[in-house]
Amino acid sequence: DVKVTQSSRYLVKRTGEKVFLECVQDMDHENMFWYRQDPGLGLRLIYFSYDVKMKEKGDIPEGYSVSREKKERFSLILESASTNQTSMYLCATHSSYNEQFFGPGTRLTVL
Amino acid sequence: DQQVKQNSPSLSVQEGRISILNCDYTNSMFDYFLWYKKYPAEGPTFLISISSIKDKNEDGRFTVFLNKSAKHLSLHIVPSQPGDSAVYFCAARWANRDDKIIFGKGTRLHILP
Numbered sequence: 023d024v025k026v027t028q029s030s031r032y033l034v035k036r037t038g039e040k041v042f043l044e045c046v047q048d049m050d051h052e053n054m055f056w057y058r059q060d061p062g063l064g065l066r067l068i069y070f071s072y073d074v075k076m077k078e079k080g081d082i083p084e085g086y087s088v089s090r091e092k093k094e095r096f097s098l099i100l101e102s103a104s105t106n107q108t109s110m111y112l113c114a115t116h117s118s119y120n121e122q123f124f125g126p127g128t129r130l131t132v133l
Numbered sequence: 134d135q136q137v138k139q140n141s142p143s144l145s146v147q148e149g150r151i152s153i154l155n156c157d158y159t160n161s162m163f164d165y166f167l168w169y170k171k172y173p174a175e176g177p178t179f180l181i182s183i184s185s186i187k188d189k190n191e192d193g194r195f196t197v198f199l200n201k202s203a204k205h206l207s208l209h210i211v212p213s214q215p216g217d218s219a220v221y222f223c224a225a226r227w228a229n230r231d232d233k234i235i236f237g238k239g240t241r242l243h244i245l246p
């Protein structure tokens with residue numbers, strides 16, 4: 023069974039704080055993804071990575087950066103959190119069988 | 134521009150009846166389609182998929198139909214059960230691009246007792 027874990031289920035931060043969201047997978051998948059989910063907007067891709075130290079912008083990268091120093095770990099960074107970044111953040115990995123496996127999500131609230 | 138569209142934000146179905154969730158797409162280069170199910174406060178879980186070379190795939194109570202000429206797919210759940218109440222996301226993948234999957238906005242399914 024693929025396991026994708028995210029460092030926090032719930033997080034509350036203040037505007038302007040730097041926020042790190044960590045994602046770890048145990049299946050040696052090369053591709054990893056960060057999405058945010060908002061009501062009425064579905065799942066929107068922020069960034070993805072297809073190898074260590076490689077990254078590509080998704081559809082909504084503004085205000086975010088990522089880090090992939092090790093194959094199993096993909097971090098999403100909010101350099102200066104803003105209230106419009108309050109959302110559910112979902113990490114996923116991609117298998118060779120087309121499907122993506124998601125972590126449980128981190129609900130981030132920025133006050 | 135939305136490439137994967139789920140035009141019904143929500144759907145209510147009586148328990149035991151059939152639930153039909155619809156999805157339209159615009160990009161003819163998509164070669165693989167997936168449905169995910171998501172409960173509140175959990176990550177989406179893969180439900181069922183279909184390759185563009187098929188028009189039907191069945192897995193227990195879940196069947197996905199693909200109409201390539203209409204660029205339309207649908208997920209049928211028969212019979213609907215209370216545990217099926219969730220948000221369902223339709224998703225599509227490009228041919229030869231096995232990294233990105235494009236998701237629709239989701240349809241919230243309510244199964245009524």
